[in-house]
Amino acid sequence: xTTPTPSGTSFAGxxxxxxxxxxxxxxxxxxxxxxxxAPKQSERIVQQLSELTNRLHADNQDIAAIGIxxxxxxxxxxxxxxxxxxxxxxVSEDLHAEVTKATGLRVELENDANAxxxxxxxxxxxxxxxxxxxxxxxxxxxxxxxLDGRLWTGATGFAxxxxxxxxxxxxxxxxxxxxGCLETVASxxxxxxxxxxxxxxxxxxxxxxxxxxxEFTAADMAHEARNGDDFSLMMIERTGKYIGTAVASVINxxxxxxxxxxxxxxxAGELILNPIIAEVKRRAFQPCFxxxxxxxxxxxxxxxxLGAAMLARDSLS
Amino acid sequence: xTTPTPSGTSFAGxxxxxxxxxxxxxxxxxxxxxxxxAPKQSERIVQQLSELTNRLHADNQDIAAIGIxxxxxxxxxxxxxxxxxxxxxxVSEDLHAEVTKATGLRVELENDANAxxxxxxxxxxxxxxxxxxxxxxxxxxxxxxxLDGRLWTGATGFAxxxxxxxxxxxxxxxxxxxxGCLETVASxxxxxxxxxxxxxxxxxxxxxxxxxxxEFTAADMAHEARNGDDFSLMMIERTGKYIGTAVASVINxxxxxxxxxxxxxxxAGELILNPIIAEVKRRAFQPCFxxxxxxxxxxxxxxxxLGAAMLARDSLS
Numbered sequence: 007x008t009t010p011t012p013s014g015t016s017f018a019g020x021x022x023x024x025x026x027x028x029x030x031x032x033x034x035x036x037x038x039x040x041x042x043x044a045p046k047q048s049e050r051i052v053q054q055l056s057e058l059t060n061r062l063h064a065d066n067q068d069i070a071a072i073g074i075x076x077x078x079x080x081x082x083x084x085x086x087x088x089x090x091x092x093x094x095x096x097v098s099e100d101l102h103a104e105v106t107k108a109t110g111l112r113v114e115l116e117n118d119a120n121a122x123x124x125x126x127x128x129x130x131x132x133x134x135x136x137x138x139x140x141x142x143x144x145x146x147x148x149x150x151x152x153l154d155g156r157l158w159t160g161a162t163g164f165a166x167x168x169x170x171x172x173x174x175x176x177x178x179x180x181x182x183x184x185x186g187c188l189e190t191v192a193s194x195x196x197x198x199x200x201x202x203x204x205x206x207x208x209x210x211x212x213x214x215x216x217x218x219x220x221e222f223t224a225a226d227m228a229h230e231a232r233n234g235d236d237f238s239l240m241m242i243e244r245t246g247k248y249i250g251t252a253v254a255s256v257i258n259x260x261x262x263x264x265x266x267x268x269x270x271x272x273x274a275g276e277l278i279l280n281p282i283i284a285e286v287k288r289r290a291f292q293p294c295f296x297x298x299x300x301x302x303x304x305x306x307x308x309x310x311x312l313g314a315a316m317l318a319r320d321s322l323s
Numbered sequence: 324x325t326t327p328t329p330s331g332t333s334f335a336g337x338x339x340x341x342x343x344x345x346x347x348x349x350x351x352x353x354x355x356x357x358x359x360x361a362p363k364q365s366e367r368i369v370q371q372l373s374e375l376t377n378r379l380h381a382d383n384q385d386i387a388a389i390g391i392x393x394x395x396x397x398x399x400x401x402x403x404x405x406x407x408x409x410x411x412x413x414v415s416e417d418l419h420a421e422v423t424k425a426t427g428l429r430v431e432l433e434n435d436a437n438a439x440x441x442x443x444x445x446x447x448x449x450x451x452x453x454x455x456x457x458x459x460x461x462x463x464x465x466x467x468x469x470l471d472g473r474l475w476t477g478a479t480g481f482a483x484x485x486x487x488x489x490x491x492x493x494x495x496x497x498x499x500x501x502x503g504c505l506e507t508v509a510s511x512x513x514x515x516x517x518x519x520x521x522x523x524x525x526x527x528x529x530x531x532x533x534x535x536x537x538e539f540t541a542a543d544m545a546h547e548a549r550n551g552d553d554f555s556l557m558m559i560e561r562t563g564k565y566i567g568t569a570v571a572s573v574i575n576x577x578x579x580x581x582x583x584x585x586x587x588x589x590x591a592g593e594l595i596l597n598p599i600i601a602e603v604k605r606r607a608f609q610p611c612f613x614x615x616x617x618x619x620x621x622x623x624x625x626x627x628x629l630g631a632a633m634l635a636r637d638s639l640s
Contacts, residue, residue, distance in 0.1 A: 079610055088610055137478050149576070153470060160578025161454050162614040171572035172606060174492055175565075184571070184606040248492075254501070255488035259466075259576065261477025289489060289501040293396055293405055297479040 015070045018062060019315025020055065022046065022092050023077040023118040029058065030311040031067055032319065036129055040067065048093050056108035071112040071322055073314030074105065075121035082163035085115055114317045118310050119148030119166060120157055125313025126266050127152045130304035137262040141168055142269035143249065147189045151260070169193070173251045188252045192245050194224040194271055201227060201241050211237035228274035242274055243281040250285025257290045257298050268303030332387045335379060336632025337372065339363065339409050340394040340435040346375065347628040348384050349636065353446055357384065365410050373425035388429040388639055390631030391422065392438035399480035402432055431634045435627050436465030436483060437474055442630025443583050444469045447621035454579040458485055459586035460566065464506045468577070486510070490568045505569045509562050511541035511588050518544060518558050528554035545591035559591055560598040567602025574607045574615050585620030
């Protein structure tokens with residue numbers, strides 16, 4: 007909390023999707039002038055955000071607007087959180103109105119995947135495009151659309167739910183109520199579930215030895231695959247095929263210029279990106295495939311807070 | 324070819340997707356002032372369209388612009404037909420430039436599903452919305468998006484290919500090169516194929532008796548279902564489930580206000596519309612489902628030519 011903005015105007019982006027509140031402060035040009043973390047106090051989040059804003063003001067960061075990103079369903083048309091596991095419902099449902107009242111600032115409330123997409127679009131892997139689709143693959147799978155240079159949130163703000171498109175009509179049950187969603191096979195917990203289901207057949211896998219000592223994660227699988235474990239590699243490649251199937255459908259439906267893939271599962275790098283691209287090539291219309299670059303996200307865990315800050319900035323322009 | 328437009332300005336919409344050229348002439352308000360059909364002369368289509376336009380002029384219909392709709396892939400950014408089975412490639416690839424030269428008029432060239440969607444949006448089942456997805460289910464399955472009141476054709480003009488989103492990763496081969504596309508189970512020829520594959524198990528079906536005398540069609544199946552044939556009804560209901568699976572994915576991705584379903588297969592009416600809606604309800608996010616009306620198209624076979632005419636009109640405004 008040091009440099010005041012030259013223009014006297016800055017914008018705070020706040021990521022509420024994890025156990026720690028992550029804040030970025032940017033100036034009018036999008037330059038990051040501060041990053042701050044604070045343990046989330048879910049029950050008194052409004053007061054906490056008000057205090058954090060006051061501290062920024064006290065540090066001569068003249069905040070003009072706040073962007074808040076939260077996971078779950080956010081209805082932008084009425085600025086209300088419809089459902090989110092990040093905060094108690096009693097707190098989240100009036101978040102926009104309460105933070106506006108408490109801070110006296112303009113508040114932009116947005117779904118975390120939408121915020122991250124906007125961050126990548128403005129400052130990451132989506133730069134120099136007009137149309138992109140962003141997918142984040144981690145504990146869950148989210149997505150967002152940029153069309154004609156603007157965030158497309160749909161009729162009521164829920165667009166982009168690529169994790170819940172059906173890729174297998176007879177697939178397993180999803181928490182969303184559907185069966186065979188992409189998320190049921192390709193989110194981090196589901197990659198682990200699939201691996202556990204099959205590991206007994208491959209007891210030569212280095213993952214078997216790991217599993218004897220502790221629970222393993224999708225990140226462990228990427229690590230073992232990189233170290234030459236065939237079973238882990240196969241499971242990651244299959245995951246790539248599932249994701250590629252969904253991306254092919256997105257490309258056929260939307261004919262976007264760029265697909266940006268982020269989230270923890272993409273930390274596996276080319277191990278997963280290459281099978282995704284190969285599957286899209288097999289499934290999508292050739293001219294739709296050729297029109298779309300498929301790339302890894304660039305901003306990592308910063309994407310949500312940066313995007314939220316940029317949404318706040320651009321809401322005033 | 325009777326009434327001249329009061330304003331002296333009218334617009335021709337030309338549907339080249341069938342064996343017969345279908346033309347509609349509208350005035351500035353969208354009122355239809357003429358409908359004309361002519362057998363398509365594929366090899367000399369440019370000359371034919373030029374002659375047809377001259378006849379309209381001679382009838383005091385002062386055509387200001389022409390909209391041409393063709394099936395297949397049309398790249399709007401460079402106004403070229405990338406692939407179409409409606410015309411020989413040598414004729415179709417330069418269609419826009421040649422018709423522009425031959426007529427001296429502004430020409431809008433568009434995919435037939437996009438044109439039909441625009442027609443439904445302006446004058447049919449999509450009126451009073453800002454965001455809709457149109458699906459036409461007939462010999463093939465096409466689709467198109469209206470977002471923020473405009474036709475969204477994608478980065479290179481191919482958006483909307485809902486017939487080729489994957490609903491079954493292990494499904495049958497599709498002409499597009501993919502496997503398990505919606506079209507492989509829900510287009511009219513594929514409904515018939517599925518019925519034939521299973522009919523031997525249900526030799527009490529009235530369709531069995533029909534099949535002994537001649538090839539049957541998807542329309543025959545709707546007719547038999549309406550007359551109480553359980554087998555035909557079941558096949559149509561299953562088709563509705565497949566379509567509903569794809570519609571649920573569209574709704575989750577795009578959160579549109581309205582889904583408009585047209586094409587010959589939808590002539591089965593509620594027999595197919597109800598199972599579609601039921602499947603979308605089972606699969607889509609509840610708030611996305613609640614935000615979207617799912618309705619039958621209203622313009623029938625007129626949608627393409629009317630939409631093409633309206634695209635021509637609106638290109639000048």
